[in-house]
Amino acid sequence: MASEHSEYEEERNELIARLKRLGYLPKSGPIYDAFVKVPRHEFVPLSERPFAYVDHPLPLWDTGATISAPHMCVLILEYLQLEAGHIVLEVGAGSGYQAALIAEMVCPSSESSLTEELCGHVYTIEIHPQLVEFARGNLERAGYADRVTVIQGDGTLGYPEAAPYDRILLTAAGNAPPPPLVEQLKVGGILCMPVDQGSYQAMMNFVKQSDGTLKKEHLTEVMFVPLRGKFGLVSKKRWFF
Ligand code: SAH
Secondary structure (H helix, E strand, O other): OHHHHHOOHHHHHHHHHHHHHOOOOOOOOHHHHHHHHOOHHHHOOHHHHHHOOOOOOEEOOOOOOEEOOHHHHHHHHHHHOOOOOOEEEEEOOOOOHHHHHHHHHHOOOOOOOOOHHHOOEEEEEEOOHHHHHHHHHHHHHOOOOOOEEEEEOOHHHOOHHHOOEEEEEEOOEEOOOOHHHHHOEEEEEEEEEEEEOOOOEEEEEEEEOOOOOEEEEEEEEEOOOEOOOOOOOOOOOOOOO
16 A cells, blocks of 8 residues: 555645645645645546546546646635534535545544544535445545435535534536535535536535624636536536536
8 A cells, every 4th residue: 555655655645745835735733734745646537547646637438527736626625724623514425535635624633632522523425326436435544424414415415414514615617606505514614516608607605694694705716517406506607517
């Protein structure tokens, strides 16, 4: 296993240096630690492994899904303002890579002296059966099976069994936060999602207020696959991926 990992050492270090230089990756701290710990090559299809450490999204076979570019995965960690102990719901497990990064932040591995109460959990829902199996296998191999639960189903309905959530992330673009997800978010919690704007998508944070309303913040422009399911994307525009 170790020799297999070292095969990617040089490319990993180059990517880390590049993301630091461009200002995406902090020089130290929990986001840096999470990014360095999660082996991205364990989360991409075999045919894509040579490109695992290129700062680009990669296709997950012909499913239409992609594993986001590393810089986007890092930005998402920043947007979510994660803390150890958080209970997080992700809609769109895909490869399981983003879920593993989040798991490293809500329940950091190894040498830390964290107590059990400070170990959070990630629930990630995936609608595509092939990707459910893929994400589960990747997370298990990379050592995240006890910190991430992969659920098959329509993520726009959420996962009430483990609600309420401190943070909710959607990695597919919709029109607005699906009502069941707003319901399952804690007051003061953040829901982060790409929102279709017609000609582009805006990454937005929605913070749940004590009266149940959402306060929104525009973060950046992005390009994610469409959100399927009951409260998925309704658009006249066709996205080509
Ligand atoms: N976060 C992933 C990237 C996901 S791409 C990673 O780190 O690799 C977006 C994913 O959302 C796709 O796998 C797609 O199948 C899934 N998806 C789209 N609509 C969904 C829905 N309603 N419920 C659950 N998953 C959904």
